[in-house]
Amino acid sequence: MLPDTILYLNHVGYIGGAEVALLDLLRHLDRERYAPVVLSPAGALSDAVRESDAEWVRIPLLPGLNRYTLPCFLVRFLQLVGPIRRLRPALLHANTNFTSLYAGLIARSLGIPSIGHIHDIEPLGRMGRRLVRQNDVLIAISDAVQAYLVAEQVPADRIVRIHNGVDLQKYRPRSVRSDSGHEGADLSVIVGIVGQIGRRKGHLYLLEAVRSLLPRYPQLRVWIVGQEPRQSIEGCTEQLQRFV
Template sequence: MPRRPIGCASWWSTSVGERPSRPTSILVVSNHGAIVGGGELSLLDLLRGLDRDRWAPVLVVPEDGEVGARARDLDLPVHVIPLPSLRRLGPGSFRSVKALTRLARATDAGAIHANGSRAMAYAGVAGRLAARPVLWHVRIADRDRLMDRALCAIATVVIATSRAVARRFAWAPAKIRLVPNGIDLAQFAPRPPSAAFRAKLGVPPSAPVAVSIGRHVPEKGYRHLIAAAALIERAKPGLHWVLVGNGELRSELEAQTRRLGLGSRVHFTGWRDDVADVLALADVFVLPSEREGFGRVLVEAMSMSRAVVATAVGGVPDIVLAGETGVLVAPADPAALAEAVHALLDDPARTALLGVAGRARAEATFSLGAHVDAVERVYDEMLGRVAPEARR
């Protein structure tokens, strides 16, 4: 049967429509060895969901950590190859490119999948040297103009997780494939809250609860959330806030809550693995981000039938339909955030309807199965097994 080149001139695929006789190896390169946010969780979900009859993923992490440990739990081969900072290129950088090139050949990788910009810089060069097509998976909407153009030039295709991320590459539409993240809808199925869990967190039995999940870093906007919490406390005392996450600003945020007299109302839990149980406690879910490429936690909350209040930034409007599945407000505006949360707490019927609509949207648009199918189609496209998607 005829064969044709895809991506790189010396790499050849099976014919379009032909199912491989054995799983095709995909070399997946992660930006991080630790789980620093939703990007790593989404990558692990993808690795778990890939059809093992068709794909044999091999994971590369820059250092051992939770990402590699969870991948090993999935019975995936994991290799540790350092990815030195692109600001400090040196002999170690060239050794890493050489190691990735050698691994791509040793695993007979059909393609390389880079999760993040630093991963793409190394994977892109290794892909050229090993003559393999390279997929750049982009989850952040913030532009890095010179780096974006350089990495996009050596990528065979770019996955953008939202329209906001895709706009980062407005000058290269032919390479962009819009593939939103997906979650395990069964894991985040609606459930009644646990009274014992509520007590464990220190939340009174009848108190209303707002939940937020995210890194405690400037762009996540938590200082505005705490300012909004103070406004709500003055207008309608008694709302408890459960904040799941951690980061460089945690001590500063804790000091802010004490300064505003909210020490007993705001509960900092750190990172937790039982996020679904936390979401089950929520009367409303709040995302106060100033920048957001996608917003995986929004999908998780909607899947749990929780009404959402979020800032209209980045990829958030791709997820939350204003007035239908949640409420969108301007970023860095504590008064608007407080007003939206207060309004939902005062209208349980509307809150319930938003939650039901959110679950329906999660099922229709953000399932893990749909996400995996879309990524697998991009793999097939790179390998010449299906025709390219229409440009979006």
């Protein structure tokens, strides 16, 4: 019996948190039961997908959704339907908020189920709410994301909360003190934030809060681990460096 084809739709080619979760999923997927195919723009993600022995199909950049971009959105929708139909998937899995707007509509037009994997809390707008509800199931990665979806009028019985997993064989704890060069250090309190650097991630809020606390708690230290996507135009890294 041939394995069922599952399509994973991702709107960017770089690797951020959602893409790390997708790659972990690909590595642990039962290949005797499922044949994964990832659709995304070219980039670091496509290289990593091929290294995981999964199939990759290139797609163009997808426009966002508002009243000005609606014509472009519909053109991309029609451009995706044909290739996806030819792959004959058993399931369409949108790996981001963004692609969840496309997946439900595409899947319904092809008569297949779809899942929207919601990682972020971002306003959907009227059209976005209608489109995201076209998915059969929405995965929320946290209680906060689940509450956000309910507030966006998604039926609660169609939301499943699944936290992102961590591969403990890959990420093994090490001594913070020895790695930091603070061996035998005093009573420093280290606050860490790990992940993609971007305005919506809240790094600036953290640093503003720490700056206000330093007069009372001079032992506070902040570690920021991550990088800003090359395609980003926000310049968050430069803004964070003002606090160094």
